[in-house]
Amino acid sequence: xxxxxxxxxxxxxxxxxxxxxxxxxxxxxxxxxxxxxxxxxxxxxxxxxxxxxxxxxxxxxxxxxxxxxxxxxxxxxxxxxxxxxxxxxxxxxxxxxxxxxxxxxxx
Amino acid sequence: xxxxxxxxxxxxxxxxxxxxxxxxxxxxxxxxxxxxxxxxxxxxxxxxxxxxxxxxxxxxxxxxxxxxxxxxxxxxxxxxxxxxxxxxxxxxxxxxxxxxxxxxxxxxxxxxxxxxxxxxxxxxxxxxxxxxxxxxxxxxxxx
Numbered sequence: 492x493x494x495x496x497x498x499x500x501x502x503x504x505x506x507x508x509x510x511x512x513x514x515x516x517x518x519x520x521x522x523x524x525x526x527x528x529x530x531x532x533x534x535x536x537x538x539x540x541x542x543x544x545x546x547x548x549x550x551x552x553x554x555x556x557x558x559x560x561x562x563x564x565x566x567x568x569x570x571x572x573x574x575x576x577x578x579x580x581x582x583x584x585x586x587x588x589x590x591x592x593x594x595x596x597x598x
Numbered sequence: 599x600x601x602x603x604x605x606x607x608x609x610x611x612x613x614x615x616x617x618x619x620x621x622x623x624x625x626x627x628x629x630x631x632x633x634x635x636x637x638x639x640x641x642x643x644x645x646x647x648x649x650x651x652x653x654x655x656x657x658x659x660x661x662x663x664x665x666x667x668x669x670x671x672x673x674x675x676x677x678x679x680x681x682x683x684x685x686x687x688x689x690x691x692x693x694x695x696x697x698x699x700x701x702x703x704x705x706x707x708x709x710x711x712x713x714x715x716x717x718x719x720x721x722x723x724x725x726x727x728x729x730x731x732x733x734x735x736x737x738x739x740x741x
C-alpha cells in the first residue's frame with residue numbers, strides 16, 4: 492500500500508470530510524463560509540478537514556480577498572477509480588439483469 | 599508515484615432478491631441462464647472444471663470452479679490474461695446465497711490483484727454517482 496493511497500483512503504474515511512468532498516463534487520467551488528453553513532460543524536473544524544483534503548490532493552484552495560474558495564480535484568481519485576469501482580458497477584448492472592431473468596424464469 | 603499492479607483489493611456487491619435460493623442457484627449455475635445475465639460460457643458446477651466467460655466486447659476470461667455448495671456458495675477464479683500488465687487481472691469471485699424470510703440475499707465478492715490502470719474489461723464504467731454510492735463499500739474493504 493503506497494503512502495499516497497493510505498492518505499487518500501484515510502482522508503475519505505471520515506464521514507464529515509467525505510460529505511464536504513462530495514458536496515464540492517456536486518456543487519462546484521465553495522467558500523469555507525458556505526461549506527460551514529451546511530456542515531453542522533464549526534468553521535475551524537471545517538477548515539481543518541479541508542486542510543487534510545488538500546494535503547491528500549482531493550481539493551484545491553484559491554484565495555480571493557478575504558475569502559478562501561475550495562474546489563474538488565477529481566483527478567486525485569484516479570487510484571480509487573480503478574478496477575474495484577469498475578467491477579462494483581459491473582456487478583450492480585449484472586444483478587439488474589439477473590433480477591430480470593429471475594422474473595422471467597418459470598413463468 | 600505509480601506502483602506496480604500488485605495491490606490486493608476486493609469488491610463486494612450485495613442485493614436481496616425476492617426468489618428462493620434454489621432459483622438463484624439455477625441462474626448462477628446453468629450455462630444458458632448464466633449467459634442471460636452474465637456472459638456466454640461453458641460453465642459446469644464441478645470443482646476443478648475450467649471454463650471461459652466470453653464478453654460482448656470480445657474479451658475472454660479464464661475461469662476455474664473452486665467451490666460448489668449447492669444453494670449456498672459458488673466460487674470460481676476469474677482471470678484476464680494480457681501482455682500489458684495494466685490489463686491483467688487475477689481474481690476469485692465468490693457468490694454467497696443466504697435465505698431470508700422473503701427471498702435470498704446474494705453477495706458477490708471479487709477479490710484479487712487488479713490492473714493498476716483505469717481501463718478494465720466489461721465496458722462497465724461506473725458513473726460518478728454510482729461511484730460515490732459505492733465508496734463506502736470500497737473503503738470498507740481497503741484496510
